[in-house]
Amino acid sequence: MISVAMNTQEQIRKIVRDAILAAQAALELPAGLPADYTVEVPGDTSKGDFATNAAMVNARTYRMAPQKLAAIITARMNLRETDIDRWEIAGPGFINFFMKPHWYVAQVEEILKKGPDYGRSNYGKGEKVMVEFVSANPTGPMHMGNARGGAIGDVLAAALDWSGCDTTREFYVNDAGNQIEKFGKSLSARYQQIFLGEEAVEFPEDGYHGEDIRDHARAYAEAHGDSLMGLSEEERKTALVGYALPKNIEALKRDLHTYRIDFDVWFLESQLHPDAINEVIRKLEEKGAIYRQEGAVWYRATAFGGEKDEVLVRQNGIPTYFAADIAYHYNKFATRGYNRVINIWGADHHGHVARLKGAMDAIGLDGDKLDIVLMQLVRLMKDGEPYRMSKRSGRSITLADLTEEIPIDAARYFFNMREPGSSFDFDLDLAVKEQSDNPVYYVQYAHARICSILKNLAAEGIVPREVEDYELELLVTPEERELIRKLGRLPQEIIDTARDYDPARLTRYVYDVATLFHKFYNTCRVKGEQDSLQQARLAVCVAARTVIANVLGLLKISAPEMM
Numbered sequence: 001m002i003s004v005a006m007n008t009q010e011q012i013r014k015i016v017r018d019a020i021l022a023a024q025a026a027l028e029l030p031a032g033l034p035a036d037y038t039v040e041v042p043g044d045t046s047k048g049d050f051a052t053n054a055a056m057v058n059a060r061t062y063r064m065a066p067q068k069l070a071a072i073i074t075a076r077m078n079l080r081e082t083d084i085d086r087w088e089i090a091g092p093g094f095i096n097f098f099m100k101p102h103w104y105v106a107q108v109e110e111i112l113k114k115g116p117d118y119g120r121s122n123y124g125k126g127e128k129v130m131v132e133f134v135s136a137n138p139t140g141p142m143h144m145g146n147a148r149g150g151a152i153g154d155v156l157a158a159a160l161d162w163s164g165c166d167t168t169r170e171f172y173v174n175d176a177g178n179q180i181e182k183f184g185k186s187l188s189a190r191y192q193q194i195f196l197g198e199e200a201v202e203f204p205e206d207g208y209h210g211e212d213i214r215d216h217a218r219a220y221a222e223a224h225g226d227s228l229m230g231l232s233e234e235e236r237k238t239a240l241v242g243y244a245l246p247k248n249i250e251a252l253k254r255d256l257h258t259y260r261i262d263f264d265v266w267f268l269e270s271q272l273h274p275d276a277i278n279e280v281i282r283k284l285e286e287k288g289a290i291y292r293q294e295g296a297v298w299y300r301a302t303a304f305g306g307e308k309d310e311v312l313v314r315q316n317g318i319p320t321y322f323a324a325d326i327a328y329h330y331n332k333f334a335t336r337g338y339n340r341v342i343n344i345w346g347a348d349h350h351g352h353v354a355r356l357k358g359a360m361d362a363i364g365l366d367g368d369k370l371d372i373v374l375m376q377l378v379r380l381m382k383d384g385e386p387y388r389m390s391k392r393s394g395r396s397i398t399l400a401d402l403t404e405e406i407p408i409d410a411a412r413y414f415f416n417m418r419e420p421g422s423s424f425d426f427d428l429d430l431a432v433k434e435q436s437d438n439p440v441y442y443v444q445y446a447h448a449r450i451c452s453i454l455k456n457l458a459a460e461g462i463v464p465r466e467v468e469d470y471e472l473e474l475l476v477t478p479e480e481r482e483l484i485r486k487l488g489r490l491p492q493e494i495i496d497t498a499r500d501y502d503p504a505r506l507t508r509y510v511y512d513v514a515t516l517f518h519k520f521y522n523t524c525r526v527k528g529e530q531d532s533l534q535q536a537r538l539a540v541c542v543a544a545r546t547v548i549a550n551v552l553g554l555l556k557i558s559a560p561e562m563m
Contacts, residue, residue, distance in 0.1 A: 003107075003110060003121070003488065003490075003491040003492070004103065004106045004107045004110050004488055005107065005485075005488040005489055005491070005492060006121075006491055006492050006495075008050065008083065008099070008103065009039045009040075009050065009492075010039075011082060012039045012050055012052060012084070012097060013037075013039050013052075015077050015078065015079070015082070015084075016037070016039075016052055016054045016073060016077070016095070017034065018076075018077075018078065019073045019074070019075075019076035019077045019078070020034050020054075020058075020073060020076075022076040023072050023073065023075075023076045026076075028072050028076075029062050029064075029069075029072060030062055030063070032061055032062070034054065034058050034061060035057045035058050035060075035061050036057070037052055037053050037054035037057050037058065038052065038053055039051070039052045040052075041485065041489065042094075042096065045481075045482055045485060046478070047088075047090060047096050048087075048088065048090075048096030048097055048098055049097060049098055049099045049103070049485060050096070050097045050099075051090075051094050051095065051096045051097070052094070052095050052097075053093075053094060054070075054073060054095065055067070055069040055070035055073060055089075055093040055094075055095060056092060056093045056094070059093070065093075066092055066093025067089060067092070067093045069093065070089045070093045070094075070095050071089065073095065074087055074089065074095060083099050083100045083102055083103035083106070084097050084098070084099060084100070085098045085099055085100040086098050101473040101475075101476065102469065102473065104472070104473075104475060104480075104481055104484045104485075105469050105472040105473055105475075107484055107485075107487065107488035108472055108475075108484060108487075108539055108540060108543050109469075109472070110488075111487060111488075111543040111546055111547065112539060112542060112543060112546075115546055116546070116549070116550060116553075118490065118491075118546055118547065118550060119162055119490040119491050119494050119547075119550050119551075119554075120162050120163075120164070120491070120494075121162070121163055121164055121491050121494070121495060122164040123163045123164050123495045123498070124160065124163045124164035124165030124166075124498070125164060126164065126165070126166050127164075127165045127166065127339050127340060128165075128166045128168075128337060128338050128339045128340075129160050129165045129166065129167050129168070129338065129339065129340045129341075129342065130167075130168045130170055130332055130336075130338045130340075130341045130342065131153050131156055131157040131160065131167065131168070131169055131170070131342045131344070132153075132170045132171070132172055132332075132341065132342070132343050132344070133149050133150065133152070133153025133154070133156075133157075133169070133171075133343070133344035134146050134149055134150045134153065134171055134256065134261070134344075135171055135172040135173075135174070136252060137174055137179055138173055138174060138175060138245060138248045138249050138252060139179055139180070139182070139183040139208055139245075139248065140208060140210055140212055140248070141210075141212060141251065141255070141398040141399070141400065142252060142255060142256075142398060142399040142400075143397060143398060143399070144377075144378055144380070144397045144399075144402065145346050145375070145377065145378075146399055147259070147378075147399045147402050147411065147415065148375060148378050148415045149344045149345075149346070149375055150256065150259055150261050150399070150415075151259075151411065151412045151415035151416055151503075152344055152373070152375060152415065152416060152420050152503055153169070153344040154169065154260070154261045154412075154556065155412075155416055155497075155503035155506065155554060155555055155556075156342070156344075156373075156497070156498070156501060156503050157169045158554045158555075158556075159494050159497040159498040159503065159506070159554065160498045162494045162498075162554065163494055163495050163498040163499075165498070168264045168265060168338075169261075169262075169263045169264045169265070170263060170264065170265040170266075170267055171252075171256075171263045171265070171266050171267070172267050172269065172328065173249060173266055173267065173268050173269060174269050175245060175249075175268050175269050175270045176269045176270045176272075176273050176324070177269065177321055177324065178321070180241060180245070181237075182204070182206060182207060182208065183208060183241060183244070183245070184237030184238070184240060184241045185204045185207055185237065186203070186204060186207035186208040186209075186213045187213060187216060187217055187237065187240035187241065187244055188233060188236045188237050188240060189201055189202070189203045189204060189207060190203075190213050190214050190216075190217035191217040191220060191221060191228060191236065191240060192229070192236075193217075194217060194218065194221050195221075195226050195229055212248075216240070216243070216244040216247070217240070220240060220243050220244075228240070249266070253266075255398075255399050255400050255403075256399075258400075258403055258408070259399060259403060259408060259411070259412075260408060260412065260556040261556075267328070269324055269328070272324050272327045272328060272331070273319070273324070274319075276327045276330075276331060277319050277323050277324060277327045279327075280323070280326050280327040280330050280363065281297060281312055281313065281323065283330075283363055283364070284299060284312075284326075284359075284362060284363055287362060287363065287364065288300075289303065289304070289362040289363070290312070294315065295315040296311050296313060296314055296315050297311070297312045297313035298310065298311055298312065299311075299312050299322075299326075299359065299362070300362070301355050301358060301359070303362070304355075304358030304359065304361050304362045305354045305355070305357070305358040305361075306354060306355040306358050307351070307354075307355075310322050310355065312326075322355070322356075322359075325356060325359075326356070326359045326363065329341065329356065329359075329360060329370065330360075330363060330365070333360070333365050333369065333370075334365065339369065340369050340371065341369065341370050341371070342371045342372075342373060342501065343370070343371070343372050343373070344373045344375060344420070345372055345373070345374055345375065346374070346375055346377075347374045347375060347376050347377070347421075349372075349374070350374055353372045353374070356370065356372075357370050357372075371501065373420050373421075373501050374420065374421060375420040375421070376420070376421060376422055376423035376424075377423055378415070378423070378424060378425075378426050379423070379424075379425050379426065380397070380425075380426050380428060381425045381426060381427050381428065381429075382427075382428045382429055383429065387428060405428065406428060406431045406432055407431070407432065409440055409444070409557045409558055410431040410432065410438070410440050411431070412555055412556055412557055413439065413440035413443075413507055413555060413557055414426055414427075414431055414439075414440070416503040416504055416506065416507050416555065417439065417504060417507050417508075418504055419502045419504045420501070420502070420503075420504075434563075439507070439511055440557065441563075442511065442514055443510050443511055443513075443514045443548065443552070444552070444557070444558070444559065444560055444563060445514075445563055446513070446514035446517050446518060446544075446548055447514075447545060447548045447549060447552070447559045447560065447561075448560050448561060448562050448563040449517075449518075449521070450517070450541050450542075450544060450545040450548075451545065451561040451562065452561075452562065453521070453526065453541060454538070454541060454542070454545075455561075457526070457527060457538070460527075462527065462534070462538075464535065464538045464539060464541075464542055465535060467532075467535050467536055467539050468532075470532075471532040471533070471535055471536045472536050472539065474532060474533045474536050475536050475537070475540065477523065477524055479516075479519050479520045479523045479524055480520060480524055480537075480540060482516055482519075482520075483513075483516040483517060483519075483520045483540065483544065484540065484543075486509075486512060486513055486516050487513065487543055487544060487547045489509065490509070490547050490550065490551070493505055493506065493509045494506070494554070503555075506551055506554060506555060507555070509551065510547075510548060510551040510552065510555075513544065513547055513548055513551070514548065517544045517548075520540065520544075521541075524537055525537075526538060526541065
């Protein structure tokens with residue numbers, strides 16, 4: 001499944017390469033493989049539908065001025081049996097290509113034929129890929145970072161799926177280790193304070209101070225009374241964690257579902273203890289990547305790109321979080337057979353990237369197959385000032401707070417407006433505005449406008465029918481062609497999103513489509529034209545509606561039919 005536009009780019013690449021080889025055979029150019037060159041849609045499409053920098057990047061290779069090299073290449077290009085109408089040499093040596101009317105026809109026909117599947121491709125060839133994201137600590141509610149990571153990870157997974165990858169969304173539940181120990185101590189203290197008073201029971205200095213801890217303790221006490229007071233601290237902690245943790249996990253699932261994220265797998269860290277962790281330590285030791293010192297087990301991280309060696313098992317015999325992390329990623333690759341693993345992490349985890357990738361190399365896997373997308377923080381803004389809207393925890397903004405404050409459509413769009421590695425200000429005032437300066441509203445309005453156009457015309461008996469090639473060839477205005485050219489970019493935009501791990505490409509793309517549709521409709525009359533032109537323009541409307549709906553579907557944003 002290669003789209004018309006993608007096929008054309010590859011065709012131009014081959015035409016240029018064959019022209020270079022032909023010129024070499026005629027001794028017009030010296031021998032030698034050409035340097036890699038691009039074939040892209042130029043920024044100013046009045047200068048061509050596609051452009052290549054082949055002559056410019058190969059000027060040094062063939063010891064020739066770019067424009068002279070471009071003249072040799074173009075003289076040897078074979079354009080027979082292609083949709084290329086003509087070419088021009090421009091500027092410092094770009095070769096620009098202009099397509100025949102039939103090329104535009106083919107793109108509209110492809111969109112109309114594929115409909116809701118337009119944009120899908122087999123680029124990924126079924127590669128088995130996991131995207132692990134959010135993975136919030138289950139000892140409390142999700143925060144703003146999880147909101148952005150959720151939107152980014154979910155859309156990236158969708159783009160990978162549409163690009164032909166066998167994609168899994170996974171949430172890693174840290175239900176073991178120090179945070180669960182701290183969770184248990186916090187619950188136990190709050191539970192005992194109910195019966196003995198807060199002054200009688202000291203709360204752990206490093207405990208979790210959120211109201212959710214009190215809520216769990218009160219709920220358990222209401223249901224079971226003081227039944228845990230006569231037990232040991234360990235028994236009490238175990239009972240309270242067994243009660244509260246499943247409720248927290250269910251709350252995570254509920255809040256994420258409200259946010260339109262449903263994970264394929266919820267993987268429990270406790271599944272790794274102790275067997276999987278012990279097995280990974282054994283394998284590392286076999287490969288000489290382990291040593292023992294002062295009763296602890298150490299990993300030779302510095303031998304595999306780390307800044308310092310790392311403890312895997314403490315002197316007390318308890319594995320570290322890093323040991324569990326290695327075992328978890330070994331499970332992803334070696335046990336479950338993923339070809340590529342993508343983790344969405346906060347930027348504060350930057351120092352962990354090299355050591356985890358290095359650990360994959362150390363254990364005999366390929367660390368290059370583990371990709372980490374580092375995500376910067378978001379600052380909420382209201383009335384032009386930083387804004388805090390804490391409702392539940394008393395300490396931080398939760399995902400549930402956010403989705404009560406602004407529409408989910410806006411949250412998912414805004415969090416994907418910038419590439420993950422850039423920080424940005426989230427304008428709460430803009431997110432709730434129902435005006436064209438709100439980008440998600442602007443895109444949704446374009447979709448609703450097309451639906452309204454089609455509905456109003458249908459009321460007058462004018463409905464889209466199957467159009468012939470000669471009718472679509474009537475679409476010759478700059479506005480028509482610019483819109484069609486942009487619509488034809490969707491499959492490549494989805495591939496680029498999946499390849500670059502940058503869902504912001506999709507929000508930028510669909511905004512551009514909306515802009516070009518408004519420009520087209522304001523310039524090119526649909527109703528009242530001669531039937532063939534009217535039907536051709538109706539076909540463009542349907543194609544634009546399809547593309548906008550498909551992108552909004554990828555973003556899990558609603559595509560309203562009226563606004």
